[in-house]
Amino acid sequence: MKGIEALYPTDKTIDLSELRSSFTATLTVPEGVRMPETAKAKAAGMNGAFEVTGTKIQDRTIVVDFALKAERIKTYADLKQAISGTDEYLTVTVDGFELAPEIVDRKMLTVTGTVTGTFHSIAAVTLEDSTKSVKIFDFGFEATQEPSGKDEVAQDDATIQFTVEGRVPQEETLLGDILIGDDTEHDKLHEVKKDEEVDYTGRLNITDIQDKINLLAAAYGGDLEAIRVEGLDSSFTAVFTLPDTLDLQKDSKVTFTENDLFEVKPENIIREDHAVTVKMTLKKQYSKFVDLQKDVNSISEYLNLTISKVKVRETVKAEEKLTVTGQVDGSFRSVAVSAGGKREFYYYHWTAKQDPAGRDVDQAEGDMDTIQYTVVVKKEDTSIDPSGPNTPENPQDPKKPASSDKTKEARKRGKKAPKTADARDGRGYVAVMLLTGGILVMNRERRRRRSEQSR
Structure with missing residues (x-):
């Protein structure tokens, strides 16, 4: 122009x-x-x-x-x-x-x-x-x-x-586990009751990530303060899958380990009927390698993700097994630039598998990878306490009459209990009925004889 x-x-x-x-x-x-x-x-x-x-x-x-x-x-x-x-x-x-x-x-x-x-x-x-x-x-x-x-x-x-x-990512493996409280359920099944609410925790061991970044630092051998980081992108996605017999509640919450590296934003939590998907993203942008290394190493071995108030349905059967499974995968991509301008691209992809130390006792034979946690529905206690009172709140055997207060007091003193009506068994009632019947017969016979004599 x-x-x-x-x-x-x-x-x-x-x-x-x-x-x-x-x-x-x-x-x-x-x-x-x-x-x-x-x-x-x-x-x-x-x-x-x-x-x-x-x-x-x-x-x-x-x-x-x-x-x-x-x-x-x-x-x-x-x-x-x-x-x-x-x-x-x-x-x-x-x-x-x-x-x-x-x-x-x-x-x-x-x-x-x-x-x-x-x-x-x-x-x-x-x-x-x-x-x-x-x-x-x-x-x-x-x-x-x-x-x-x-x-x-x-x-x-x-x-x-x-x-x-x-660039094709370098495939790596992390160890994961699911717990209820501190119970990894590796030696016996965790028991639950109908209508019970439990908290499930997914645990990810990140020591392999820490080892990787520390090896990179050691391999460089120069002034780490001079290494710049460009285009850093890293995230992890965890998926909890529940059986139909376990339900999320309206007030079920997702909580994540407080740390300096990753965070879970509300918009990155997706709830479905029987699944929860959670994405963990970096808290901040990094331009210096030493800052990234510091935050990675600040995590104490595990990242925990807990889903609260998962409810066991009332319709479950005694001894029924309920299995929750978990999946975790994540990636890390970044360019490291040295003081001399040399550029190195790093690309990792991580997939989690079951930590052997917490392997589900009910895991299928030969399956060493699936992250899962199985609970079993506890059998209802139908046993009877022979010493308890026969009341609606604590019923005894309906065929056995309850002890009276006089009977209990006598037992405490080591004496025979007085034979009150509530202390007799069925045979006592039968004897009384027979005795009463005999007296009536005898009285009737006496009246008959007197009548004949008067004639």
Whole structure:
């Protein structure tokens, strides 16, 4: 635009007509990179002068179209104001690319890009003699690589490209366990009752992570204060899966070990009917290796995640076994930059398996990996206390009458209890009935004889 202004006077109003300008940007990715299922572009720096008009996928290429918002631009002054309001760089970002699972570690992957555009307008200015000077402007644009961002492996100065080194994570294993209180349940099943509420704790042993970062520090051998950390990303996700016979309550809570490294935000707790998913993320951003190492080593061996008030259903059967399982996986990615500018990329992926010390006593034979905890429903106590009172609160055998207070007192004094009605057994009642019946018969016989004698 500055070049045009140098050739043509701009002190007069320049009317524009048939104004249109559009650009097309492409990104072509190599094999080994997964394309996103849908293409969505995020634009920045356009500040209302341009807008994205279309995004599409063509084979291994993302195509993004954007155009000048020309409907409100009537004069050259309007055009200059719109263009001047944009940032120095117009950027278009497309998310969703992933490395293919079959990628070979350290494979070089080069993404290439192109940008082409056009501009068309008719400019008219009224001269001193009331005549009009009309000019038609048509431009074509083609972008080349900016020198300051030239790819290290580029073969020329013009091709727009960016090369990444595909890295496969180093697979590592951590030890995990599930507990109720301090009971790891490795020697016998934990007993629960119907309607009982229990707290389950998932425990992750992070000593392997601490060993890794300390080995990296030892291998460097130089001034650790000089190592910078870039692009650090680390998180862990734990999943508790409950059987249908265990229910989360409305007031069930998730609590996490207080530490300097990780935290659990409320939005990272997902509750379902019989599962809880919890994501642990870094508390802060790190720029120095020594700060990261300090916070990793500050954790005392374990990270604990507790789910409270998990309720045993009333419908469970005695001696029924209820098993909760757990899964944990996490990752760590970062670039370490030495004082001399040397860059090293570190990428780890951790999966947790059952800690042998807390292995479920009911674990399937040969299964050494599944993190689980099994409880058994306690049998109801149906035994009878022979010394207890025969009351609704403490019933005895219904076939055995309860002892009276007089009987108990007599027993305490070592004497025979008085034969009160409540102390007799069934035979006493039968004897009384027989005796009473005999007396009645005898009285009737005597009356009969007296009657005969009187005659």
